[in-house]
Amino acid sequence: MQGRTAAFPSLRDAQFDETAFEAQLMANRTAMMVFYYWILKLKTRLLSGDYVEALAAADKAKALLWISAAHIHLLDYFYYTALTVAALYENGTADEQNRGRETPDGATGTTAASGLKTSTDLRRQARTSVAEIARLEGREARRNASIREAISLGKRERLRAERGPGP
Numbered sequence: 001m002q003g004r005t006a007a008f009p010s011l012r013d014a015q016f017d018e019t020a021f022e023a024q025l026m027a028n029r030t031a032m033m034v035f036y037y038w039i040l041k042l043k044t045r046l047l048s049g050d051y052v053e054a055l056a057a058a059d060k061a062k063a064l065l066w067i068s069a070a071h072i073h074l075l076d077y078f079y080y081t082a083l084t085v086a087a088l089y090e091n092g093t094a095d096e097q098n099r100g101r102e103t104p105d106g107a108t109g110t111t112a113a114s115g116l117k118t119s120t121d122l123r124r125q126a127r128t129s130v131a132e133i134a135r136l137e138g139r140e141a142r143r144n145a146s147i148r149e150a151i152s153l154g155k156r157e158r159l160r161a162e163r164g165p166g167p
Contacts, residue, residue, distance in 0.1 A: 035064040039073050042080045046087070054084040075122050082129030089136045124153040 025034050038061035045054035058081040065077065089097055131146035 031064055031067045035061055035067050036073060038064065039076050039080070042084070043076065046080055046084050049087075051084050051087045054080070055088065058084060075125060078122075079125045079129060082132065086129075086132045086136060089133070120153050120157040124150045124157070127153065 025037065029037075038057050041057040042054050042061060045051070045057055058077065061077050062081075065074065085092070085097065127146045127150035131143045131150065134140075134142035134146060
């Protein structure tokens with residue numbers, strides 16, 4: 001974070017070997033901490049433009065989705081994975097392209113955490129992800145419908161926040 005690593009997307013430097021750290025990651029840490037690590041790596045690799053590494057981190061996090069069924073990091077997993085797939089879409093394999101169809105609320109069929117189905121933020125970001133993949137596939141009607149749904153969810157959440165807790 002301070003620019004002292006050997007290369008921008010890597011955490012490797014003279015005192016830290018990222019590969020060695022990841023090799024022993026599961027040995028002495030809780031599954032939740034390991035899941036958080038892969039989510040952070042997914043985000044940093046996406047933001048640095050290393051989409052292949054971001055997708056690899058998403059794969060590792062996916063194996064631990066069970067640990068995060070009711071946590072906000074599940075939202076991060078689906079959102080950043082969808083953004084990574086969108087970045088890879090034009091030159092990606094069919095498998096990489098299909099990864100973007102996984103959403104946390106079943107918007108396109110895959111439901112990983114039914115406990116979070118009521119989360120407006122989760123549903124709104126899922127719709128945004130679906131809209132981006134639809135745009136890349138040239139499905140304008142689906143894209144527009146997903147954007148309208150995301151906007152509607154945002155408006156409902158804003159109204160709920162303005163009214164405050166009910167009786």
